[in-house]
Amino acid sequence: MTEFGGPEALRLVDVPREPLGPGQVRVRVTAAAVNPTDTYARNGTYAQRDPVKEFPYVPGMDVAGVLAEIGDGADTDIHAGEHVMGIVVPTGAHGGYREDIVLPAGSIARVPDGVGDAAAATLPMNGLTARLALDRMALQPGQVLAVTGAAGAFGGYVVQLAKSEGLTVVADAKAEDEQLVRDLGADVVVRRGEDVADRIREQFPDGVDGLADGSVQDAAVLPAVKDGGAVATVRGYRGDGQRGLRVSPVMVRDYAEEHAKLDRLREQVEKGEITLRVAQTLPAAQAAEAHRRLEAGGVRGRLVLTF
Structure with missing residues (x-):
């Protein structure tokens, strides 16, 4: 993008080839996933928090x-x-929507066996964010985790990773997504919405031990968690300081060079513990259309740009 704006702000440009430094690798990109965070970077939502210092700015993680x-x-x-x-931490022209990129060696892992590049591109950012959320909450097998936004990429990975670690999972879903969320492994599914905390409490009257808030409801979902419980948030919300809740904002850049974490996700894909979901692939030149579709809502799985 050469300015902030709607999807039309995305256009194909030539940028200088990045130099390869010590400890780095060069990747010839064939696929780049499209995430909501990319649309917020494009429209300027993040500009105050993380000012764009140069254009063109290339989104993509x-x-x-x-x-x-x-x-x-x-x-x-x-x-x-x-x-x-x-996984890419975008800075200026250094973002995932480019056919040639230089990354720290710790930021890459092999593509899972039997998986194409488009599907593999859907895993690093959301998978590592889910991993970080669970690591921060540090729940034990048998404890109960609630997941909002469970049909989304982050939420879906949290559900599957939590189940692989012996947690009981209660997750939210719209009626049309209920079977999807059950197939991901949720033990209990409640209807999503503003009153989701009440619905969770109906199923677990004492409250849940932890909550991963993929739907970004922040304070509205805290009542679902028991006193002293753990909460992971994805947009910086730090809680209200009440009831001894441990609220941890998770920022995936903290795991951006954790090769072992990313490689473990690869292994879990190969074992069938994690499901990769591609909604559709589009040529990179149609990035604007991909953003339009994502912002229109209802996309399940990830749109992926191909080079």
Whole structure:
């Protein structure tokens, strides 16, 4: 994008090739996932919190493609020519929507066996955010976790990761998404909405042990959690300081170079513990259309741009 604005602010441009430094790798990108955070960067929502210092600004936090080059001292056992997926922390022209990108070696992992690049590109950012949320809450097997926005990418990964770790999961869904959320592994499904905390309490009168708020309802969902429980939020909300709740805003950049975490997600995909969902692929030149579809709502799985 060369300015803030609607989807039409996205246009194809040529940018200089990034230099490859020590400890870095170059990836020839074949697929880049489209996430809500990309649309907020494009329309200027994040401009005050994280000012854009230069245009063109390239959004995108997930890529997959071919490892093209390895810099001096890069700590990786992946070889040039292998297919990899990676997480990108966008800065200026350094964002996922580009066909050639340089990343820290710790930001990539092999693409899961049997998985194409488009599907692999849907995993790094949301998968690592889900992993970080669960790590921050530090719940134990047998405890109860509530997940809002469970049909979304982040929420879906939280449900599946939580189930793989022995947690009981109560999740929200619209009527048309209820079967999807059950298929992801939720033990109990309640109808989503402004009163979701009440619906969760109907099922668990003492409150849940933890809550991952993928629907970004912030204070509205806190009543679902028992005193002293844990909450993970994704847009910086820090809680109201009441009832001893441990509210942790999760920022995926904290895990952006945690290769072992990303590689573990790869293993879980291969074991069938995590499901990758692609809604549709579009050529990179149709990035504006991808943003329009995402902002219109109702997309399940991720739209993916292909190069």
